[in-house]
Amino acid sequence: MTKTDRERQSWLFKHYMTELDFEVEHAVDNDYHDVEPHYHEFYEMYFFAGGHVDYIVDDQQFQLHPGDLLIIPPNVLHNPVFHDFDIPYERYVVWISANALSRLIRQDADCGYFLQQDIQGRYLFRGDEASVISLRGSFMTLFHSYHERALCYRTEGISVIMHILTLYNRALAAETSQVQGGTHGSLLTDILHYVQGNLCGDLSLDKLASVFYTNKYHISHLFKQNMHISYYQYVIQMRLITGKNSILDGVPVAKVWETCGFSDHAGFYRAFRKWYGISPNHFKKLHAEQLERSDGSL
Numbered sequence: 001m002t003k004t005d006r007e008r009q010s011w012l013f014k015h016y017m018t019e020l021d022f023e024v025e026h027a028v029d030n031d032y033h034d035v036e037p038h039y040h041e042f043y044e045m046y047f048f049a050g051g052h053v054d055y056i057v058d059d060q061q062f063q064l065h066p067g068d069l070l071i072i073p074p075n076v077l078h079n080p081v082f083h084d085f086d087i088p089y090e091r092y093v094v095w096i097s098a099n100a101l102s103r104l105i106r107q108d109a110d111c112g113y114f115l116q117q118d119i120q121g122r123y124l125f126r127g128d129e130a131s132v133i134s135l136r137g138s139f140m141t142l143f144h145s146y147h148e149r150a151l152c153y154r155t156e157g158i159s160v161i162m163h164i165l166t167l168y169n170r171a172l173a174a175e176t177s178q179v180q181g182g183t184h185g186s187l188l189t190d191i192l193h194y195v196q197g198n199l200c201g202d203l204s205l206d207k208l209a210s211v212f213y214t215n216k217y218h219i220s221h222l223f224k225q226n227m228h229i230s231y232y233q234y235v236i237q238m239r240l241i242t243g244k245n246s247i248l249d250g251v252p253v254a255k256v257w258e259t260c261g262f263s264d265h266a267g268f269y270r271a272f273r274k275w276y277g278i279s280p281n282h283f284k285k286l287h288a289e290q291l292e293r294s295d296g297s298l
Helices: 005-015 098-107 109-115 129-148 153-173 186-197 205-211 216-227 231-248 265-276 280-294
Strands: 022-029 043-050 052-057 060-063 069-072 078-084 089-096
Touching: 022 129, 022 153, 043 052, 043 129, 052 069, 069 153, 089 098, 089 129, 089 153, 098 109, 098 153, 109 153, 129 153, 186 205, 186 216, 186 231, 205 216, 216 231, 231 265, 231 280, 265 280
Parallel strands: none
Antiparallel strands: 022 089, 043 069, 043 089, 052 060, 052 078
């Protein structure tokens, strides 16, 4: 589905957090348009409350059950896939800024246990009945406190977020079956890893077909069927993620194209502006302003 300028601006409004530390949403839908893969600069806690929905995170697909929790890091593509709306699609979403999480980890390093390289990719927490009841109550409390701006809602919000992270991290550390990876096709996974490791190289479909001894039409079909975007859309998004991270690392905007596989600065600028609705320099300015506002929060 092609976004209008207004729809893209609405998406941008949620892409860039307006609160310093966390934001909370709850929604119930009886119908919904297709959602293309997207990513954020912040962490997302997604609690699935009801519906017939699968969820794609990176190269994995999860068949969701009510009560499931997904923890999605920044810069990881994700999107829901709807089967039907016989049951309304209900979910709670909490966005946590990278700065807020960093401050929590400074207070207690164990909060960042899930960030260890060797356990990344196990995005799904599927607890027992008691855990599901606890999680549902936590998200409901967080949502109502946040939207009512109840006294001490920020403090309560951080405490609830830490409680959720504690459940998730303890399950990871205990290596229980409550924390799971999704399903994926081995060829698609290999292609995704190849793309991510060769963003500045030749990523034409013909090149990939020769590397993986298949044909380019099969690769295109894999992306449409499993990722729900075209292969070239995926490549552009991966290059833009790398470009954005280069900007945040201090690389001059005029030189960023060299770090992420675009042929020149003009091509990078056009793709960045088309996707995000703002220029790379404006993005850099917004990020600097957010860092300045975040000083002393929490």
